[in-house]
Every structure is written in C-alpha cells, then in structure tokens.
Amino acid sequence: EGAKAMVIINPNNPLGSVYSEKNLAEVVALCAEHDVPIFYDGSYDQLILQGKKVDFRKIAKDKVPFIYGSSLSKDFSYPGARIGWVTFHGERWSEVKNAFFLLCNQRLSVNWEYQRAAAAALVDPSYPAYIRDMKKKLLERRDTFVKMADKLPLSFPVPKGAFYAFIKIETKKWKKDIEFVRAALREGVVFVPGSGFGRQEDGVYFRTTFLPEPEIIEAAFSRIKRIL
Known part of the structure; x- marks a missing residue:
C-alpha cells in the first residue's frame, strides 16, 4: 500500500x-x-x-x-x-x-x-569464455565457503548467483551485529553488518562474499571459529 x-x-x-x-x-x-x-x-x-x-x-x-x-x-x-x-x-x-x-x-x-x-x-570474442571461467571459479569458491560455514553455528540460504552470502549467527553470544563484525576485524576478517541491509529483528546477521581463493576462505573461517 x-x-x-x-x-x-x-x-x-x-x-x-x-x-x-x-x-x-x-x-x-x-x-x-x-x-x-x-x-x-x-x-x-x-x-x-x-x-x-x-x-x-x-x-x-x-x-x-x-x-x-x-x-x-x-x-x-x-x-x-x-x-x-x-x-x-x-x-x-x-x-x-x-x-x-x-x-x-x-x-x-x-x-x-x-x-x-x-x-x-x-x-570482445573472448568475453563469453571469460565469463565461463569466472563462474567456474566462483562455484568452486562458493562450495568451499558452504562446506566451511556448515561446520559452524551459522545458517544462510546457499547462494545461487552473484558472490554474496547473508548469514545468521545461531549462537546467543552476540547481541549486536556491529560487535561481531568488530571482533571479526580484530581477527583479520572483514564482514558487513547485516543491519546495513535493513532491520534484523529475528537475530544477528552479517554479509560477506566468497570471492577469495579457497585457501583464504578456509583460513578466514578458522579465525572466525575462535569468536563464535
């Protein structure tokens, strides 16, 4: 309305x-x-x-x-x-x-x-091949991201496009997304507070990407595990 x-x-x-x-x-x-x-x-x-x-x-x-x-x-x-x-x-x-x-x-x-x-x-004639290669890399990184995230108290819809994930923290430790994001930053991992995308009244959320190479994604989750 x-x-x-x-x-x-x-x-x-x-x-x-x-x-x-x-x-x-x-x-x-x-x-x-x-x-x-x-x-x-x-x-x-x-x-x-x-x-x-x-x-x-x-x-x-x-x-x-x-x-x-x-x-x-x-x-x-x-x-x-x-x-x-x-x-x-x-x-x-x-x-x-x-x-x-x-x-x-x-x-x-x-x-x-x-x-x-x-x-x-x-x-450019190479544009379609470039996109195919980019999607192949993104899919590999997405799968690594999902595998690592599933080991932690996190929930989110598996991304089917683009390169973002919007994640809910399934523990009671964190009451505010900005506090979690700052703690992650001290571990050397950068996230965006979920509240930047609208009010989240049912929990604490953050947004991230799966753009880094698989080994960097794995290392990031190892660090995040310490604060969850």
Whole structure:
C-alpha cells in the first residue's frame, strides 16, 4: 500500500538468491495490477551459478513500465569502474529520463576513454569464455565457503548467483551485529553488518562474499571459529 515502485535485484544482493521466471512473472503481474513501475538491477545476471538465466525484459515487456540497469563492475570484477547502462521501457519516464541525462552530463561522469573500453570489452570474442571461467571459479569458491560455514553455528540460504552470502549467527553470544563484525576485524576478517541491509529483528546477521581463493576462505573461517 502506498508503494511508488518495486526494486528487483536478480541475482540478489545480499542473499545470492536467483529468481525463477515464475517468481518474476508473479511480481510483474502484481505490479501491473497496482500500477507500480519496476526498477530492475541486472548487474549480476551473468553470474548465475545455479538455475536458469531469465530475460526480465521479455517477461515485463508491455505489461508494466520498468527501468533495466546493469554494470561493468561485477562481470569484470572491476568495482569502482562506475560504468553501467540503463534502458527505459514503457510510458511515464520522460521526467526521469531528463534528470538522468542531466546527471550523465555532469563532470562526475566517467570519461569517454573508459566508456569506449567498456563497449569494446562487451563485444570482445573472448568475453563469453571469460565469463565461463569466472563462474567456474566462483562455484568452486562458493562450495568451499558452504562446506566451511556448515561446520559452524551459522545458517544462510546457499547462494545461487552473484558472490554474496547473508548469514545468521545461531549462537546467543552476540547481541549486536556491529560487535561481531568488530571482533571479526580484530581477527583479520572483514564482514558487513547485516543491519546495513535493513532491520534484523529475528537475530544477528552479517554479509560477506566468497570471492577469495579457497585457501583464504578456509583460513578466514578458522579465525572466525575462535569468536563464535
């Protein structure tokens, strides 16, 4: 009630969930029923480790107004690149487009050399092979992460896409996520407090990634075991 728009991140950050075609179709139908536009973040859609990649644009086309966005920084492990793109679908976006193009013309925008390099990278013949290799490495690291986490009093949905995990601490030792994160930092392991993603009233959560190499993931969990 009173919603102005729906935001969908697929694969999801911070959970690593991947929404099925049925899930997305149901959301589109709900938004269409209540005349709610959708902002769709597809920044991780090349990084689906389990499940089928779904083209949201085909599901939502002519059913509901939506903006589709993606980014170079995740596919190429290039955080901070600040290179991305959006496409506008349906009516009611004229004012948003004007504001968006005004923003793009500010001096804070990325320079044209980076933009040309990004466009070239996306059409390079080696790009599909690069993505396959990246997903293979991520899957190996995800499996190592899950194996190590399962040995500790932690619970979380197994990530099926992107490279994040959102973890609940299943002990009574920690009452606040920030205290746990600070204790982990003293052990040399960096996490993000779960409260940064919204209020967590049913427990203590933190977000992390499985981007490091398997041996580093194993070492990190060995350290975390000492404070759990």
